[in-house]
Amino acid sequence: MSLTTEGAVRDDVAAPVTDTAPAGEPRRRPRGRTLLAAALVVVVAAATAVLVWEHTGRADAAGGLDHPAEREQVMSLTSQFVKRLGTYSPDMVDGSGEMPAYREQVREVITPKFAADFDKEVATAEQLVAQGGITRSADVFATAVSSIDDDSARVLVAGAFTDSYAQGSGKKARTVDQEPLPFRFTVDLVRTEGEWLVDDFTPVSSPSDEADGAGATEGSTP
Template sequence: MSVLTERARRDAPAGAVPATDDPGRPPRWRQALAAVLALVVLVCVALLVWLSAGGRGSDGGGLEHLDEREQVMSLGDQFVKRLGTYSPDMLDDSGQMPDYRDQVREVITPKFAADFDKEVATAEQLVAQGGITRTADVFATAVSSIDDDSARVLVAGAFTDSYEQGTGKKARTVDQEPLPFRFTVDLVMIEGEWLVDDFSPVSSPDEQGTTPQDGTEGSTP
């Protein structure tokens, strides 16, 4: 028994005879329900037409945009690997790493390149003074959002650092524990080419509210 029927019986005065609808005329609630259902059907049809026509939203787009999704995920992968891979053999006589700078600039926007140039000296200093070698391994990438000229990609992996300890015959390579990372990588379309415009670390729920210890947000890993 429906809730509406039970409530009507409780509210009706004792001995009252329920009114009956005109047999030849459908109740008003049925007319209203039919109108609502018709509206829902129209909205669903319009949505299907929009999706089939190539509409895209923050959910990453439909199956017809697989090529673009693959492109931005591949670029996110390349960017993190290039940004997080350097070693002492990249140093020149001035203490800079020109090949490292070039490999990163190839996949970033001019605006981001200006910020990168300000931060890259930190990595070069670590390599020159500490003999640091860093490699980046990417475990997974995923598209967070994408539209005609911008996209956001999630990249997860780990950095592995090593350094030389001692000199001569006593020299040995010391490997550090892998350092996991999770980044959001923002990309934009410039003259038909996807380029990285920014990136930032992603904190897990139990890390939110704490201050990052490595200061990597928007800077060279």
């Protein structure tokens, strides 16, 4: 899947021109989603509990509990992947405008196939960080195994991204924090030569997203 359009970065990364405000002006959340994000962050814990229960039940039916060690491994790796993918800041940008440490932290937990897509898309995120001074952190609320066998697994993960950006310069410089933006992903993993790696991930839509006329990508992509 496309990294920048489906979940690696927010809509503002996929379209930096529309989400980067001139100096001195507050950045606007695209498509008027500020109020929706604020509402979602209040209910995301409850929604996560429901989703985890549903997907855990499916895992039980699919025999996922027959792989207890593997379940722990894939949930741990999924959490690592999301945190690495959703953690970057201007101090990671080098003289060439790239974020080598960010690239490396993500590549360590993904397959070569996924890495090829990641390498094509990451420059967009680097441009936004370098030009807009964007800092992002990721919190993972819960993970649950949807399905698992000897060499593949699917994990549901829910959490929130929190962004901030620098405004002004010199003595007037300040950091502006954005509202946390909830996310829900299904993460596909494969085991290659005994090692679990992330092979893909997909946003998961919610009823509130559909009520607003948004599809899976719009409603769930950070």
